[in-house]
Amino acid sequence: MRTRSALIATGVTLALVTTGAAPSAHAATPAPAPAAAVADTTPAIVSAANAFLATLTTAQKTAVQYAWTNTTQRKKWSNLPQGLYTRTGLMWGNLTAAQQNAWLAVMQVTLSPEGYQRVRQEWAADDKLVSGGGLLYGQKYYWIALIGTPSATTPWQWQWGGHHVTVNATVSGASVALYPSFIGAQPGTYTGSTGSTVTPLGDIWTSAYSLVSSLTTAQKAQAVRGSTYIDLLYGPGQDTRAPLYEGVAGSALTAAQKTQLLTLISKYGNLVNAEDAATRLAEIQATLDQTYFAWYGPTTSTGAAYFRVTGPRVIIEYSPQAMGGTAANHIHGIYRDPQNDYGSAID
Structure with a gap:
């Protein structure tokens, strides 16, 4: 358990309070609300990552896991479609349904419900595009990689992404960093x-x-x-x-x-x-x-x-x-x- 500033309650509501006369054009930044205790989510992320690894074959584990010292892989991502950029790890379309569900559990516990929904919607948009000319579109052409060993104490990273949406999640102790991530969509609007x-x-x-x-x-x-x-x-x-x-x-x-x-x-x-x-x-x-x-x-x-x-x-x-x-x-x-x-x- 650790203390976090309670700036948000649900959705995007921010606890910002102003008092007194109307603010000037150079008003001070409103002070944060009092801190509130929030449970550490890292153990759940680690548990989900290990459960995902348990669904893989030996060959798949070798393909998806990289050493923490592999800085090249840590920074290996792009918004380009398959055919213009070569990704490494495990391709989504090559996983069984059980393996896919196990990976989605990792994403769900790392992301918020709002974030998970946004990423899934961006991802689904790719199915609306037509492959051709050596370019491959669709949800199946997304890739997963784990850099380092899932741990509640030492740093590690999970990568997931493909055309127009990528999430790089670094987990270190009780902290999670989602940067850099590509938050895009093509098409930007579609029929679900x-x-x-x-x-x-x-x-x-x-x-x-x-x-x-x-x-x-x-x-x-x-x-x-x-x-x-x-x-x-x-x-x-x-x-x-x-x-x-x-x-x-x-x-x-x-x-x-x-x-x-x-x-x-x-x-x-x-x-x-x-x-x-x-x-x-x-x-x-x-x-x-x-x-x-x-x-x-x-x-x-x-x-x-x-x-x-x-x-x-x-x-x-x-x-x-x-x-x-x-x-x-x-x-x-x-x-x-x-x-x-x-x-x-x-x-």
């Missing part, structure tokens, strides 16, 4: 198995649009950096790129706008289980004044704009691959921590 419309990242766009719409003319002059979208700066292979602090700073936002910024960031911070999400949001809230929000593209609701959040503890990018000035049904996204990518601050 029940006939309903699925938009895996729709709430993220809505939150970002709400924030940019709340900005004053002066704030928009700082935040909006260009009239057209751009692609990712911090995607695969960009581990050493320094954070680019541009846009409107958290220190220039009102208290209400800071809450909106935290709500947007929580869409990513809440990917992980509740215990680690509370710590994550506390890290970001503590540096919110030094965190910047930047926007490229129209400030309308078309969805054709790129946004980025850059701070001492977070980098978020959202880049719809827009063509002809309209939003394409194809989204690139990244989630990093400049101080803790690949668990560098906890391993």
Whole structure:
């Protein structure tokens, strides 16, 4: 058992309280709510990982497990489809149903219910694409790897991913770091198995649009950096790129706008289980004044704009691959921590 700051209760609700007169344009970051005790989830993650390994053959175990010192494998990930990028480990389509269910249990206990649902929806989108020209799409072309030995005390990492969604989870003692991860989708909207419309990242766009719409003319002059979208700066292979602090700073936002910024960031911070999400949001809230929000593209609701959040503890990018000035049904996204990518601050 350990203590975590209770910044979130359920979903994306943030415990932020303001009192007194209306906040100024440079209002201080609201103080965190009192801490609450949250159970350590690491033993459950380790147990699930070991249960997954127990379902594998000797050959499969050899294929999926790598030494913790294998830094090349720790950083081996991409959003490119099979055929343009060669992944290693175990391919999802080659696993039995029992093995697949055992792996899903690892993801479920590591991620929050919200995060697990988002990742599953992004993953399912790949089945809507048609393979051809040497490019292979579909849920079966996703890969699993374990770097290090699952442990409640020493660091290890699990990797899962393929085209347009990747999760790198470093587990070290009672801490879990999900950075860097690729949070994208192609198609961005599709019809699910029940006939309903699925938009895996729709709430993220809505939150970002709400924030940019709340900005004053002066704030928009700082935040909006260009009239057209751009692609990712911090995607695969960009581990050493320094954070680019541009846009409107958290220190220039009102208290209400800071809450909106935290709500947007929580869409990513809440990917992980509740215990680690509370710590994550506390890290970001503590540096919110030094965190910047930047926007490229129209400030309308078309969805054709790129946004980025850059701070001492977070980098978020959202880049719809827009063509002809309209939003394409194809989204690139990244989630990093400049101080803790690949668990560098906890391993």
